Amino acid sequence: xxxxxxxxxxxxxxxxxxxxxxxxxxxxxxxxxxxxxxxxxxxxxxxxxxxxxxxxxxxxxxxxxxxxxxxxxxxxxxxxxxxxxxxxxxxxxxxxxxxxxxxxxxxxxxxxxxxxxxxxxxxxxxxxxxxxxxxxxxxxxxxxxxxxxxxxxxxxxxxxxxxxxxxxxxxxxxxxxxxxxxxxxxxxxxxxxxxxxx
Amino acid sequence: xxxxxxxxxxxxxxxxxxxxxxxxxxxxxxxxxxxxxxxxxxxxxxxxxxxxxxxxxxxxxxxxxxxxxxxxxxxxxxxxxxxxxxxxxxxxxxxxxxxxxxxxxxxxxxxxxxxxxxxxxxxxxxxxxxxxxxxxxxxxxxxxxxxxxxxxxxxxxxxxxxxxxxxxxxxxxxxxxxxxxxxxxxxxxxxxxxxxxx
Numbered sequence: 001x002x003x004x005x006x007x008x009x010x011x012x013x014x015x016x017x018x019x020x021x022x023x024x025x026x027x028x029x030x031x032x033x034x035x036x037x038x039x040x041x042x043x044x045x046x047x048x049x050x051x052x053x054x055x056x057x058x059x060x061x062x063x064x065x066x067x068x069x070x071x072x073x074x075x076x077x078x079x080x081x082x083x084x085x086x087x088x089x090x091x092x093x094x095x096x097x098x099x100x101x102x103x104x105x106x107x108x109x110x111x112x113x114x115x116x117x118x119x120x121x122x123x124x125x126x127x128x129x130x131x132x133x134x135x136x137x138x139x140x141x142x143x144x145x146x147x148x149x150x151x152x153x154x155x156x157x158x159x160x161x162x163x164x165x166x167x168x169x170x171x172x173x174x175x176x177x178x179x180x181x182x183x184x185x186x187x188x189x190x191x192x193x194x195x196x197x198x
Numbered sequence: 199x200x201x202x203x204x205x206x207x208x209x210x211x212x213x214x215x216x217x218x219x220x221x222x223x224x225x226x227x228x229x230x231x232x233x234x235x236x237x238x239x240x241x242x243x244x245x246x247x248x249x250x251x252x253x254x255x256x257x258x259x260x261x262x263x264x265x266x267x268x269x270x271x272x273x274x275x276x277x278x279x280x281x282x283x284x285x286x287x288x289x290x291x292x293x294x295x296x297x298x299x300x301x302x303x304x305x306x307x308x309x310x311x312x313x314x315x316x317x318x319x320x321x322x323x324x325x326x327x328x329x330x331x332x333x334x335x336x337x338x339x340x341x342x343x344x345x346x347x348x349x350x351x352x353x354x355x356x357x358x359x360x361x362x363x364x365x366x367x368x369x370x371x372x373x374x375x376x377x378x379x380x381x382x383x384x385x386x387x388x389x390x391x392x393x394x395x396x
Contacts, residue, residue, distance in 0.1 A: 050290035050329045055299070059288070059343040070326075072295035090257070090288060092248035097270035101253070128268075128326065131248045141339060145257040 011114030029156035030184030209312030227354035228382030
């Protein structure tokens, strides 16, 4: 069991066999980790937040709940979560256009490109960038439906365990967002870690 | 100005030029209309609820707000809405697997296939089925993040006007859901109507 790093502002893709699990560690306590999962035999078959929300009847997955694909098949199970359980499933991965709209005039690292790059490191071409499971991300929804860029509710070392219900490729991005406080009031993206469990 | 029918349980695709608008009419008062928009020159560039939520900072679009693509470009503007303004942006289109999970043993018409069929009628191959803008659909989010299949809050004749910010193809599906009360307590899908406005 070796602990691997998701470098700050970078992505990482990992192949999991059915039955294996992956532990995602919020090492420094306020880092959002955008997470995707794909079926290796067909990238068009992927973990889908919009199908997961319907199947679970819940905005975000809770411990014991399943994450479903866009064909409503089980792909991961949220087996454990030491955090308060606040994750996001409704905000798109940050991308080059997001940072342009936030005023960046030069290229800003972003979760969408991180996903594509991490898959490319395994020799895989991305089909498109699905809505990620944004682990540890806190988006309060107000009564008037306003969405706030909240600070994570997590503590250093908080962990989520995702068990593979089928062979899959899991992709993480340690979110590079440093303009909003989504990665903490310090607005300083940090590394996170993961560990494959048999 | 001619009023066109979206037949009950069926889909319809319409080409709009930039500046044209389309009025969607909830004729019988409790019909959900799943709505998509695509850029005609590249179906991989489409109206994206997850990007729209971030750009507007709101769970669902309000009058005056823009609907954005997955490249965060304006594609439609919600120009008017006579309904209470409750729409859904977080529940996947119903599909064959949804109805299988609800116990159907034979094929059940569904919004995902309606989208694909409606585009095919214009000679267009769908790339994938994005999260739709589910007009008139009411999904209350409870404090514990439970999602409820609510009854629409609309009245017969309620209308939404969507103005095209660029050339696009708009696709509607009069949702065939008759197992949950999402199309009203009577669980009876009905037709809806639309009208292109110059």
